[in-house]
Amino acid sequence: MKTIDTRGLRCPAPLIETKKAIDKMSEAEEAEIILDNDVAFKNLQEYLTDLKINYEIKSTHPEMIIRFAKPGEVAGSKRPEDFCGVPSTSNDYVVVIKSSEMGSGDPELGALLMRAFLNSLLENTVLPSAILLYNSGVRLAIENADTLDSLRQLEEKGIMIMSCGTCLDFYQLKERLSVGIITNMYKILQLQTNASKVIYP
């Protein structure tokens, strides 16, 4: 067990000491960070969360102690130019909705199935990182759509809802988009390329 003693240090020094130690640690190796100020304690937890490192708070008094094990891959440990579009971790997936209906057949049934799909997605323990809507799929995100509420709740949970701009233009729905953002073909492609799984309902 490694010990990272940050007592007497003020931000950002405790983060820098922690990152230095992480870079030297081997996978699964454990470490304890000792802190003596509240701000650093709070910021360090946010920092570890950003690095996607799970941690445990072992003590909050008199000193604060955070324990963690180094994961196989530490988020953000990339060259600057690779910072965005970081290849995803194994449970990262995106949902791509190509049509306002789920499956092909009776349109009424298709719409009903799509509503049920989005509601189920809300209950899913592992949420997608993004939902892409294209072609008539963009109809699900416009005002008065009966799927709008589910999509808004999914967005509340941190899922990026992205509608195809060309499709909104084609159906003349751009002004009526009511949830999420507008995206382009480049982003649609990039997102699917980077996701480890893509689900098409």
Place this chain on the structure above:
Amino acid sequence: MKNPDILVDVETHDDAGVYRLNDETALIFTTDFFPPVCSDPYTFGEIAAANSLSDVYAMGGKPLLTLNLTMFPSDKIPLDVLSAIISGAQSKVNESGAFTMGGHTINDYPPKFGLAVVGTTHPDKLVTNAGAKAGQKLILTKPLGNGIILSGKKMDMVTSENYEAALDKMKLLNKTGMELMARYHVRGATDITGFGLLGHLMKLCQASDVSVQIDSASLPALPGVFELLESGCIPGVAFRNWDFVRQECLIASGCSSAHKMLACDAQTSGGLLIAVDADFADQLLADLKASGQHPYAAIIGEVIPSRNKRIYML
């Protein structure tokens, strides 16, 4: 009841207060001061002045009169340091075309310095953070990360070259940025200072009742900033800024924490964030670059209608 000549007050958290004198002229009134951000007093004076003047530029105005606000411990620090701070500030006031009308000094430690500034503009050409409209593009004129560089400098993690580059950007007046945005009839803009890009974006969104989508890969950063972020050199104030905006932000999972914290980094004398009609965005960007003063200027995103969240960052 509010006086109808008060065009901008604290309500919209804008960069300065604005008062209409008559149909031709509105007064822009602002002040800012802070402790030294660097060890060289002349440079500190330049930066403090550029920072104070920036609030007038962000409102689309031209600085007219300034006052020096000085807190200085005459028994602890030699007076030639004070004189260097004031000379540095004066050089920037001269560059802006404004006049120094005096000021006031009190004994205090550590020293603090800044200006009170009065500027003017035509009331119809006023630029506020309430003037952004859906469909417009967002242009940022200076690179982000000077808070990270200053913090890294204290830890001895910054090369002198990168440090100088950061100071140069802090000294740079937003004068050219203001003049160029006026060419394209911009009505929505702000300058990026202590709340970081995301904090000032949030205020702009709230005041304009819009949302924005930001492309994190397009955010301009000072040289050396990503290496510092990678080393964990994230100033505490960036975390505070993140706490301030997090409820209003949706950050895509593919967006790195480095970009998120860069967008939260508190800036000293940061650039202008300009909402410009999409048709003029490329031209304004080209003009900024052609000026030779804003090589880092970039289109960083666009304004969209008001949604669940104020800021979407990809």
